[in-house]
Structure formats: C-alpha cells, structure tokens
C-alpha cells in the first residue's frame with residue numbers, strides 16, 4: 286500500500302522522535318543530543334540535495350522510503366540510526382559503519398546482458414560452498430549490519446541455497462537483486478515466507494524488444510513482468526532497476542518507463558548510470574553532461590513520488606555518489622562467492638576475505654582506495 290496523504294507529516298514526525306530517543310540514550314545532555322540529531326538530519330538532506338520524502342510504502346506494518354533503508358518501525362531501522370550515531374563519534378552503539386552488504390551467492394546466469402559487470406569473471410560459473418555462505422551471513426549478522434542484498438549472477442539459479450540464506454538472515458532486512466528469470470508465484474511465496482523483504486528486478490526499457498536485446502534473451506521482458514506481478518501477489522516489496530544508457534536517456538523514455546512501472550504496481554524505481562566495468566569496460570558508455578542533467582531534473586521533478594498518484598518512489602544513487610562519495614567501505618561492501626570483499630558490484634579489486642580478516646580493517650582499506658571504473662569522482666555538474 287502506498288501512503289500518499291497528509292499522514293506522511295505524522296509518520297515523519299514519529300520517525301524523528303524515534304531517532305531523538307535513540308540519540309538521547311547515548312547523549313543524555315539534550316543540547317548535545319539535539320546537535321547530533323541535526324547532524325544526522327542534515328546528512329540526509331544534503332545527500333539528497335534537500336529532496337523531500339514525499340511518500341512511504343506501507344508493507345507488513347512498516348513504512349519504507351527507499352530500498353536500502355530498513356522500514357520503520359523496526360529493530361533494523363534502529364540499528365541503522367545507531368550505526369550513524371556511532372559514525373559521528375560515540376562508540377556506545379559500537380563502531381560498525383556498514384549499512385548494507387551485497388552478497389554474490391552464485392555466478393550462474395542464463396542471460397547475456399550488454400552491461401554485465403561480472404561477464405569477465407564468470408567463465409567458470411562456479412559457486413562457493415553452502416557452509417562458507419552460512420559463515421559469511423553469520424559474520425555479517427554479528428557485525429550488526431541491518432541490511433543485505435543477495436546478488437549474482439542470478440541468485441534464483443541456486444534457489445534452495447538462496448532460501449536457506451534468507452532464513453539465516455533472521456531480522457536483517459533482505460532483498461534479492463534478480464533478472465526475474467523463473468521467479469514464479471510459488472517461488473515468490475517461498476522467499477517471502479523465508480523472511481525476504483523485497484525483490485529488485487532489472488528492467489532496462491519500457492519496450493519489450495529493446496529490453497530483450499539489452500539482456501540477450503527473448504524471454505527477459507516476459508519474465509521481468511511475471512516476476513514483478515508474482516512478487517506483488519506474494520506481498521513482497523518490488524523495485525525495478527534501470528540501467529539508463531546513452532540510447533535510453535531521453536525524457537520521453539523516462540516518462541514511458543515510469544508509466545509502465547506504475548501500471549505494473551512497482552513500488553520503487555532505481556536509476557543507475559552505466560559504469561565502465563565488465564562488458565562495458567573501455568566502452569564509450571558514459572552519459573553526456575546533458576543527459577545527467579536530464580536525470581537530475583527528472584529526479585527533482587514531480588514525475589515520481591507524487592502524493593496524489595500511485596507513482597513509484599524514484600531513487601538516483603549516482604547523484605549522491607557524484608556529489609558526496611559512493612559509500613564504498615563506509616556504508617556498503619560487495620562480498621563475492623568466495624568471500625572476497627570488493628568495493629562494489631562494478632569494482633572487483635578486493636583481496637581480503639571476509640572470513641579471514643575483520644570487517645573494520647577491510648572497510649578502512651576499501652574506503653581509502655581510488656576507483657577507476659566509475660564516473661562518481663568526475664565531480665558535480667553544478
């Protein structure tokens with residue numbers, strides 16, 4: 286259910302009160318507590334360039350405003366805020382800095398996407414062992430990380446393993462990043478029952494043929510559509526992930542994409558700029574300054590997140606990445622099938638294994654490294 290009324294004001298007030306309560310339990314001095322509260326609020330506001338939260342998605346008794354932020358109220362949301370409080374210098378809540386982990390559970394996949402970031406490394410199509418995957422989840426859980434995103438390859442290719450891992454995450458908020466291939470209604474119900482929060486389905490065009498061409502499969506669009514409807518039916522949150530290529534990025538295409546997502550009942554749209562990694566390495570795929578400006582204008586316009594319409598919530602993480610920092614090693618890491626930790630899904634430069642080295646040291650190292658694949662360090666357009 287999409288909350289799009291004046292109740293939003295009330296929910297925002299309750300969330301802020303919850304945050305203040307958590308801060309006061311670390312900083313009993315009200316003046317100090319209020320300063321920390323303002324720091325956290327302004328961090329969020331400056332990150333989103335003051336873009337207001339215009340709506341929430343209500344699902345399972347929680348209110349969701351993004352796919353990488355745990356729903357409120359929940360212990361995971363509180364953990365998220367405690368991690369931010371810890372980041373600002375008080376260790377009473379521990380010093381964990383990570384808010385989410387991408388965990389690659391398989392490299393198996395039947396698609397051949399134009400932008401695949403693991404195309405250069407998935408030749409052996411191998412899988413790590415189940416025992417090793419269980420140990421990774423335990424370590425992530427013990428570190429107090431509130432959120433996890435299962436990725437691949439196609440995580441559904443090893444469905445039994447995926448279900449076991451979702452169950453292991455317990456109270457963590459968990460998402461599956463999938464092409465939607467073979468995500469039947471039965472499978473959607475099984476993963477929902479195992480405790481999954483939502484599914485992020487790749488959808489790279491509103492046009493069936495264009496999407497199929499991009500994904501290298503005649504069935505891609507039809508499975509993406511079926512998967513979205515099946516997940517909605519099963520009561521999961523549904524997001525679509527769009528790789529906004531040079532060819533795609535026009536206002537008309539963006540509008541048609543939002544319209545289709547709305548018709549299919551999608552809750553969130555995540556727009557990602559193409560990165561020079563995997564199949565796109567050394568290719569001229571970066572958006573022009575004009576196209577990035579178009580994405581920014583679209584993000585700040587009223588095309589999505591409308592209170593009076595059932596439009597999805599739009600997320601454009603590359604804007605924040607470009608202007609602040611992408612958050613590698615600070616707010617997220619990418620763990621591959623062998624347990625090796627990398628900065629993100631586009632950057633396979635890691636050497637440390639999560640089961641052998643403590644997470645804090647790995648993160649410190651990653652956060653200081655430069656990235657060569659990404660456009661996030663090219664600076665703001667403003």
Ligand code: SF4
Nearest residue numbers: 394396397398401438
């Ligand atoms: S991008 Fe994902 S779905 Fe596409 S080929 Fe790569 S692993 Fe498969």
Ligand code: SF4
Nearest residue numbers: 611613628629656659
């Ligand atoms: S800068 Fe590096 S870690 Fe950050 S998003 Fe880009 S490739 Fe990934």
